[in-house]
Amino acid sequence: MPAPLESDVPSAALTGSMRDYAAPRGAGLQDRTAEFFAWQDLRRKHGLWSYARSTQDVPATVTTACEDSGAPIGGTNFASQDYLSLSVHPAIRQTAQEAIERFGVHSAGSSALMGNTSHAVALERRIADFLGMPEAILFPTGWAAGYGVIKGLVRPADHLVMDSRAHACLQEGARSATGNVHHFRHNDLGGCRSLLRSIRAGDSANGIMVVTESLFSMDSDAPDLAAMQEMCHEYNATLLVDAAHDLGNMGPRGRGFIGEQAMIGKIDLVMGSFSKTFASNGGFVACADRSVKEYLRFFSPPCTFSNALSPVQAATVLKAFEIVEDAEGGRLRDRLMANITALRHGLGQEGFSVYGDPSAIVCVDLGPEGLARLVSRRLPEFGLLANLVEFPAVPMGKARLRMQVMADHTSQNVHDAVAALTSAVRSAKADDIR
Ligand SMILES: Cc1ncc(COP(=O)(O)O)c(C=O)c1O
Structure with a gap:
């Protein structure tokens, strides 16, 4: 049971944001971190820093964790990303154990040298086939895949045209690849087209990469991928789609919105992460050509100069793809969607507004x-674990509680979560009156 909370909270803990500390000044690189720490610690002392928690147990539908202040918390868990609940699947655990027995625990090298295992090679093939694309290459994380595919292919004279809400790994990759980064408003295809038109009017000699996500991780919405791909053909640009959040857990046979929109095998470049649905860390880029794959292996720094996936990760993800593709995968996706629908409905009935479309x-x-x-501070006392999201993950003034649904959640879990959030908001409003 968390310690009782004081209602008297200093306003400095309720105002300000990470933005205020993003560009500290002064010659002492380490000294200038102190101001951020003071603000963070004020929040921590008043129970208002709900980040950097550590689980004390399996991150299943009910779990225990620790605040970074050390305070124990626990309850219904909507704070972990394991959409199909595969991380607690017996076949996944057995596969991981067998991989340790056979390969040990360490990849012991980059995939550009001798770090890949036979599972990793088989996984590359499996992902390419899953997406109806000729080739795929693994990266140590989804972040590395997003950053790495851009840094690997885009050069300073080229251009990036990006959705303004594209994930940090894509934004960072873009910034490090070229100064020619152009943003269009979230999901604004007209804005995307006018950028392409004006870039091509002045430059037909260099490349353009257009970057979007098949399911946006904070807004739960999807772009019209067919229209974007067609636009890219029209302007001789290359489309990159980040499918981190929907691949495996949505769409026909788990093919996500790419499958839903009948775009399997038709997108130029698809990248993804294993950390949401495939019970492990790691990422991939799928592409249309062996030459692109080979180029990325040797010119994408997070692939070339970083250790390959561990044997356990590669074996686990391979097994996860097997489950995703068979009848059990279909049943898990149905259960997940039933939970999503029930949660959105329950929240709606309590008057909450929920972003985007069901996912x-x-x-x-x-x-x-x-x-x-x-609100976030009050949640543990009502037995709900869910993540507060603030700037820079979302725009200022648009904070949200991100609840990530799992196939294994029960209707009781969903009911408890809605009741907990309702009570937490009531208490938080009373705190706020002061
Ligand atoms: C859209 C998107 N792309 C990429 C990533 C990075 O994936 P990973 O956690 O595997 O590094 C994330 C995870 O936060 C994400 O939400």
């Missing part, structure tokens, strides 16, 4: 950061 990401609008922090 495993259920983001509840909490509005300004101050109230959102107070």
